[in-house]
Amino acid sequence: MSGPVRLLVLGESQRGDDGAPAAAVRLLRRSALRGVDVRRCPALEVDALLDGGPFVIVDAVRGPEPGTIVEQPLGAVAALPADPSGSTHALPLPAVLTLAAALRRRPLEGRFVGVAGERFGWGQDLSPAVRAALPVLAASIDRALAGEVERCA
């Protein structure tokens, strides 16, 4: 059953570019978040996906050129192979999405919006490329939210 759109803002603001999602959400107009269930999650736990939705999940990613915006339907992210070098203290994002879909017995609806980071070390500073990409990231989140809200209507 569809509820209000849930915006899951992942990342740890004390770890460099991992703080980009939260920084971008702060740039959103208040009207963009009206009726949206906004949750901050340093790491994505499956509990956040077991009810409600559709979802817009925002996170920093590794791989592409720093500052690149990545957008995917959640189903496509769930199908990605898990990164074996990721932290083993938490399930990787594709595994969390797949587990949630298995427990809900239906695919998750929604979109993933990411920004490619450069530095994930200690500190709150964003890299120049990621800082420059924040307005574009915010616009992408805005568009994803609007799309999901419209789909729910």
Place this chain on the structure above:
Amino acid sequence: MHGGEGRGAAGAGATTERRFDVGQLTRVEGEGSLRLRVRGGVVVEARLAIFEAPRYFERLVVGRRPDDVLDIVARICGICPVAYQMSAVHAFEALYRVDVDPAVRTLRRLLYCGEWIESHALHVYLLHAPDFLGFESVVALAQADRGAVERGLALKKTGNAIVALLGGRPIHPVSVRVGGFSRAPRPREMAALRPALEAAVEQALETVRWVAGLPTPDLRQAARLVALRHPDDYPMNEGRIVSSDGLDLPATDWEAAFREEQVEGTNALHARTLDGGAYLVGPAARVTLAGDRLHPLAAEALAATGLAEEIRVNPYRSIVARAVELVHAAAEARDIVAGYRAPETALATWRARPGTAAWATEAPRGLLFHRYEIDERGRVAEARIVPPTSQNQAAIEEALVTVAPGVLDVPEETARTRIEQLVRSYDPCISCATHFLDLTVEREP
């Protein structure tokens, strides 16, 4: 080589070498690999290698005050931060002779119950149970048995809720202080936990029944067992260090019977007895050495399985011990919450003094020993932290040697699964275990 050079393993030809390499262990905490090499029927290498980078926490706390240390050591592990805080805070309070409110002692047990619940539920359901049922991961288990995974997640959520209430947040809690807590929960906040805890007791009992019926490989590996033992309580924060072969020491004196050594090819120190023997800490050791202190519901659940002896000798049965401890932690937490009265003094006063602060508590994975040398300014001059995985590493390698004969003649995939399953039986937390005895930099001219 590690793990018992030259011990026989039947089933391979005189010149045949079989080698099992798992480059990156999955469904364990942290980054490690394992290698089992058998030549001519003889195990020539059995190694659990820990290549996750060391993090130097023992150096990071030097120069810090005790309350800073509590926040720093919590960062060693996202799964068992409470354990690190408990060993440290009890060490400091023992040195400073702090008289904490009895209700604070009870709240600390409740905090530990929360951590045991979330850690054991995570391991039983998400990391270990898929092995027994032939599933590659918890995702496949969820597709086949949604109810089981939901039960595990519900238990984990309840554990997290306890830690969040007492510690301020579910991971890396911040409220533990020398002398007590920075804030004690209000009775109505505690009362809000009751429905989830009532359900958790039932979920934990169902967990015991479920894991007791899982198909389990046969293995006999009668390791020397080490755990705390307390005259009244199931061991968590207090008790004496005892072993299955008669050791009996104060919780401050771990170094009187054990030592750590650097081993080539791993970033974790290995702990052994002073005579060089391997030993095992953790749920199986606790259930065996302190089973008579289990909550009556947990004792009853254990008895109903008829597996107490199996838990002692078969590492694969540790999942049953972990489930029994889930019952214990859920039932004790429920009882504490039901009888809760806020402490009169949540935070006792204390005065720092120089000396040695040492203590051991029972982390979900086993005995966790801390020692700090405190200087005249009340700051840490030296620290030693001995996590359970460091202590179990030698026993894991010995078990790999024992299991080798049984996997030589089975298909590669089956053998690999069986070996990984064995390592996961110990619930190793590799991230916790990474530390060096010393760091030497050799510079050539």
